[in-house]
C-alpha cells in the first residue's frame with residue numbers, strides 16, 4: 221500500500237484490467253464448475269444486504285427472520301419444514317459443520333472413545349478430508365458399485381463402534397450420481413449411526429426433477445435415518461457466491477456445535493465463521509420467492525435436456541461416456557486419445573473443462589449458463605479434435 225491514495229478513475233481502470241483476465245460464466249466456456257451466472261434478482265437482493273452481519277443477529281433482526289424463513293423453506297423442499305440450520309459460505313462449511321455435530325454428539329454419548337471415524341463414499345467431495353483433518357477423525361472410504369454409487373456392503377463393512385457418521389451423496393461432484401440413500405438410512409438406523417447427506421449439488425434439482433416425473437431416488441428428511449443435509453444455493457440455486465446451506469433434523473445437533481459468544485447479541489453461535497454475511501440469505505430468500513418451484517423446475521429441466529443433447533452428441537462424435545448421466549454432468553473418454561490430450565485440445569479452443577479422478581474422464585457440468593449453442597460448438601470442436609488426431 222502506498223502512503224497516498226490514488227484517484228477513483230485510476231483504481232477502476234486498473235480493476236477493469238484485472239477483470240478482463242477473468243473468464244465469465246456468461247461466455248458459456250466454463251464447463252467444469254458447479255457455479256454459474258448469479259440470477260439478477262439474487263444479485264440485487266445480495267447487494268441490498270451487504271452491511272448485514274448474521275454473526276451478530278440481534279442487530280439485524282430482519283435478516284435473521286429471513287434466514288429462519290429460508291431454512292424452513294429449504295427444509296420443506298427436503299421433506300421436513302421443522303429443521304434447524306444456517307445459510308453459510310458453501311458446501312465445504314456445511315459438511316464440516318455436519319461432521320462436527322456428528323462427532324460432538326458421538327463424543328457426548330461415548331466420551332472414552334478415541335480414534336473416532338467417519339465413513340464416506342470414495343466419491344465424496346474433498347471437503348470431508350478437510351473435516352477429518354480439522355476434527356481429528358479417521359476417514360474411511362467405501363467402494364463404489366459399477367454405476368459409481370456407493371456400495372452399501374462396503375459401507376456396512378466399514379462401520380464399527382468408533383463410527384460417528386456415515387455420509388451419502390445426492391449428486392456426486394465428479395459424475396452427479398445419487399447414492400442409495402433410502403437403504404443407507406435403514407442401515408444407519410439399524411447400526412445407530414448419524415447419517416449426513418451431501419446434496420450440495422443435487423439438493424436444488426432432484427426435488428424439482430421428481431416433480432416433473434423424473435424418477436430419481438429419495439435422499440431427504442422423509443427418510444428417518446437422515447440427520448443433516450448440505451444444500452448449496454450457489455450451485456443449482458442460482459445464488460451469488462458465497463451461499464451454502466446446512467440443515468439439521470434436531471436442534472440438539474446444532475446445539476452440539478454451539479459456542480458461547482460473550483460480547484455479541486446472541487448467546488451462542490454454531491457456525492464456523494463468526495462475522496457472516498446476511499447478503500447470501502437475502503439472495504436465497506429473494507430467488508425462492510421470485511422463481512418459485514415453477515422457476516426452479518424450468519432451470520433443472522433445461523439443464524437435463526441440454527445434458528441429454530450433449531450425452532448423445534458425445535456418443536455420435538465417437539467418444540465413450542463413462543456412465544449414463546443421472547443429473548446434469550457428462551463424463552467421457554476416448555479410445556484414441558488420452559484424457560489429457562482431449563483436455564489440452566479443448567483448452568486450445570478456449571474451453572475450460574475439468575478432469576474427473578475416478579474414473580479419469582473429461583467432466584462437463586451442464587450448469588444453467590451452458591446453452592444449446594455452446595454444446596453445438598463444443599461438439600464441433602470435439603469432432604475436429606478427433607479428425608486432427610487421426611491424421612497425426
Ligand SMILES: Cc1ncc(COP(=O)(O)O)c(C=O)c1O
Nearest residue numbers: 254310311312345393418420421
Ligand atoms: C457434492 C459436493 N459437496 C460439497 C462441495 C463443496 O462446496 P463448496 O465448493 O461450495 O465449498 C461440492 C463442490 O463442488 C460438491 O460438489
